[in-house]
Amino acid sequence: MAERQASEIRTVACIGAGVIGAGWAAYFLSRGLRVRAWDPAPDAEQKLRRVVDAAWPALTELGLAEGADPAAITLHPTVAEAVAGADFVQESAPEDLGLKRSLLAELAAATGPDVVVASSTSGFPMSDMATEATDPARLVVGHPFNPPYLIPLVEVVGGTATAPWAVSRAAEFYRHIGKSVIEMDQELPGFIANRLQEAIWREALHMVAAGEATPEEIDRSITDGPGLRWPVHGPCLTFHLAGGEGGMAHMLDHFGPSLKAPWTRLDAPELTSELRDDMVAGAEVSAGGRPMAELVAERDRAVIAIRRAVQTARAAGRS
Amino acid sequence: MAERQASEIRTVACIGAGVIGAGWAAYFLSRGLRVRAWDPAPDAEQKLRRVVDAAWPALTELGLAEGADPAAITLHPTVAEAVAGADFVQESAPEDLGLKRSLLAELAAATGPDVVVASSTSGFPMSDMATEATDPARLVVGHPFNPPYLIPLVEVVGGTATAPWAVSRAAEFYRHIGKSVIEMDQELPGFIANRLQEAIWREALHMVAAGEATPEEIDRSITDGPGLRWPVHGPCLTFHLAGGEGGMAHMLDHFGPSLKAPWTRLDAPELTSELRDDMVAGAEVSAGGRPMAELVAERDRAVIAIRRAVQTARAAGRS
Structure with a gap:
């Protein structure tokens, strides 16, 4: 046809x-x-x-x-x-x-x-x-x-x-x-982006379960930290920049062994009722008592402004 | 004193x-x-x-x-x-x-x-x-x-x-x-934000090692996807919003079991010379042949604009 x-x-x-x-x-x-x-x-x-x-x-x-x-x-x-x-x-x-x-x-x-x-x-x-x-x-x-x-x-x-x-x-x-x-040319459970999100999410649950960080600290560690770079440069390009003039090659050749450092937990944590309650209470702290509609509106305004900001910053480099 | x-x-x-x-x-x-x-x-x-x-x-x-x-x-x-x-x-x-x-x-x-x-x-x-x-x-x-x-x-x-x-x-x-x-009130290897970054980074290396995604696809899956939300709402608040009116509680009560889905690899991948070379070549693709100074300037312009955009979007909700 x-x-x-x-x-x-x-x-x-x-x-x-x-x-x-x-x-x-x-x-x-x-x-x-x-x-x-x-x-x-x-x-x-x-x-x-x-x-x-x-x-x-x-x-x-x-x-x-x-x-x-x-x-x-x-x-x-x-x-x-x-x-x-x-x-x-x-x-x-x-x-x-x-x-x-x-x-x-x-x-x-x-x-x-x-x-x-x-x-x-x-x-x-x-x-x-x-x-x-x-x-x-x-x-x-x-x-x-x-x-x-x-x-x-x-x-x-x-x-x-x-x-x-x-x-x-x-x-x-x-x-x-x-x-x-x-x-994608092959079926991968969770595709690509959700696998990456899921990896963050599990580590976050582990830290809350172990009492090492609160959901509010986890959120702020992203919004005020690496999250500010991710709309413009993804994780690989971020790592490339961290290597200075040597870029990705320098990072892998010098810090490769630390990949094996026990920073990230191996298994998904048990979702106990205590962890569940800590996550729910933490989300409420992060939400600051604002209703869902207000959070959604905030996200939408921000995503539009961020998309614009990234486009402008990228275009400025090409002009 | x-x-x-x-x-x-x-x-x-x-x-x-x-x-x-x-x-x-x-x-x-x-x-x-x-x-x-x-x-x-x-x-x-x-x-x-x-x-x-x-x-x-x-x-x-x-x-x-x-x-x-x-x-x-x-x-x-x-x-x-x-x-x-x-x-x-x-x-x-x-x-x-x-x-x-x-x-x-x-x-x-x-x-x-x-x-x-x-x-x-x-x-x-x-x-x-x-x-x-x-x-x-x-x-x-x-x-x-x-x-x-x-x-x-x-x-x-x-x-x-x-x-x-x-x-x-x-x-x-x-x-x-x-x-x-x-x-922080306790010593945690990698502190908080780097643990979260590291979790993403390992999953990215696994996908490249398995030929499931290229570094360029991984970067774009973040910059054009979840990365656009992270400067305004961190991973916990993002999950809260995904639950609609039920928020975090709804998500954990309904999707908790899928935390255990085998989406994220358990161990750090072996950094073979092949994986190293794939990551280096991939970073060059993501960089688009631009020199490091240009990438750094792009990132800086974008981070300033993103910070401004997020501040404005947040302030608009409070006014």
Whole structure:
């Protein structure tokens, strides 16, 4: 069949309209696409429109595509109706393997032979999710980061039964709408970024469990420390700079042995009720009593400003 | 003896004037302090003044203290002369335990009974470094992050022989000059932030060693993904937000078991020559052929802009 170009994708179906699905919908709308949504929750439409409305000022500030319209979204009572006429499907159902399996099978069956169905899963390999689909060739992972309307990264990877063209096409579509895409050639549990986040998270839990640091200290050690460098230079480039003129080679040749130092704990800590309570209380301290909506608004304002700041700083070096 | 207040510290001795020591000197100068430096390198003075000159526009942009003068720095031929008349000492010698031991012993002997001597060590506990000092009570760790003139975090902790007043005084001094201080009550190898960085770094090395991701992909997965959130919300608060209205409690109660998922490798990978070469080549890809000075300038511009962006976004929520 003739494969459609990414630029020919005009209508996206958003299947599941929770925080991630609705965030995707807002982003697609901002790129001038039409969105057809489905979600089984009784108040889904209200919630969906609330997320889109809340995201729109941020998206406007970042720059809307021509013809972008926050109202170009419709909610449909069935999956089949939502995907009718859609050129691309983004599935963002809850992270439940059984649910993902049946939903992806239904989506593969309900869509045409040139429509890619991407899953927002944050950890399941597509080979595990595609087992019930009679035609799994068009099923790919398209893993976003919260909030999908502000964080550019999308990790794209297929399963063993996915056709290579479907992976390429999803990657091409996301790039076309302005995402930063990592196209992986193998299935890796947790993909890339979540493995790195998870490594930090486990060490943080260990320190709290051992009474060595509080969640507030852990958060501040990142926000006022290495976190200030990470939006501009990732961990490898940061290490490269730490080596001075000798860069990465100097660091590895001189500090390689200290990699083996027992700084990082080996296993995940036991999630005792005490650790659970310490983490919950600590998060409340970090939140400073502010309601979730205020924290979300703060994050969104900051992410926009940080993205701008990094872009400007990078551009200044090239001029 | 009468302890001097942090605001009474007017002159700081910077012992060791490499990247970290010279960065500290630039910061102290920007806070209106006088600096007396010592470094055994033949071209130390030239390098020191170059770092101060390079940092000054950034420091000016962030706001200088009254009377701040980039020329208020003198280089001295011996440690004893450098610390003469200093109210506080910041030691930033190379990360070599034997060297730190003898230097800290010399510094403790050469300074008065109310002068705190802080070490910039990025990993040695003070109890291991203070073994040769006859008077170790005033020796503390004051661990900065590169570049010390831009990243606010300083981790402060004493050794078993350190007097509690010396730890408090160092913390108070750093806070007084605008640093974000974490005052630790126990010695932890790698302190807090480096343990978290190290956890990420090991997982990155594993992925490269296994051919699962390139250094460039790892860097981009952070800069275009979670790294955009970390300057505003650390890992615990990020997790709290991911839980929606249920916050941290919801996440731990529902996703606790997945902590045990085998996402993060247990041991440090073997640093084979192949892995070393892959990391070096990858850093060069991430650097895009740009010289180190350009990367450093890019980082500095970005960190200033990011700090501003985060401050503005936080302040907007409080107004």
